[in-house]
Amino acid sequence: MSPQLTLSLLGGPDPTEFAVAQWPPAADLPAALLTGSFFSLTRSEDELSLVCEAHLLPEGTTHASGWVAFKLHGPFDFGLTGILAAVLNPLRDAGVGIFAMSTFDTDYVLVKRERLTEAQTALRSAGHRIQV
Numbered sequence: 669m670s671p672q673l674t675l676s677l678l679g680g681p682d683p684t685e686f687a688v689a690q691w692p693p694a695a696d697l698p699a700a701l702l703t704g705s706f707f708s709l710t711r712s713e714d715e716l717s718l719v720c721e722a723h724l725l726p727e728g729t730t731h732a733s734g735w736v737a738f739k740l741h742g743p744f745d746f747g748l749t750g751i752l753a754a755v756l757n758p759l760r761d762a763g764v765g766i767f768a769m770s771t772f773d774t775d776y777v778l779v780k781r782e783r784l785t786e787a788q789t790a791l792r793s794a795g796h797r798i799q800v
Contacts, residue, residue: 670754674741675791676799678706678776686778687722688767689731690715700724706737708769708776719769719778735767735778738787741799742774751775755791762790 677683684705691697695716701707704721711717722733744751752768752775759766759779764787767778779787788798 670750670757670794671748672795672797673751673754674797674799675738675755675777676741678737678739681800683736683781683784685722685733685781686719686735686737687725687731687733688735688778689718689720689725689729691718691730692716698726706776708771719767734781736781736784738777738779738791738798740775740777743772744774752777754794755796758790758794758796759787762786764790 693711693713693716697716697718701718701720701724702709704724707718707720709716709718725731738755740751740755752770755775755777756766756768759777764779764783769776791798
């Protein structure tokens, strides 16, 4: 049985718009990109990816915008299994695409703003609670 989780939207009832941006792996980012209320930065040998508030991106940046973020209320012990799947599976079944990120304590799942109502319905139908 999947766990029943509590989630909330970053930014509350009028959720913050996020973008997923990409640069070459050795790029130096302007410090202003890291000033928002939430960001996640990942560098690999292939790329540098940043999730940040969409309004912070400079013109011409390769990105996909229009995302809103659900926070799964943790913390979750590393020994627990199925936490992220409990959220992703209902979204998959509803045909809602995602972008997922994890931190030490919890997980974040981004969905496109235009699919937010469907995402909330799917998550509530799976027994999850969405705090407003």
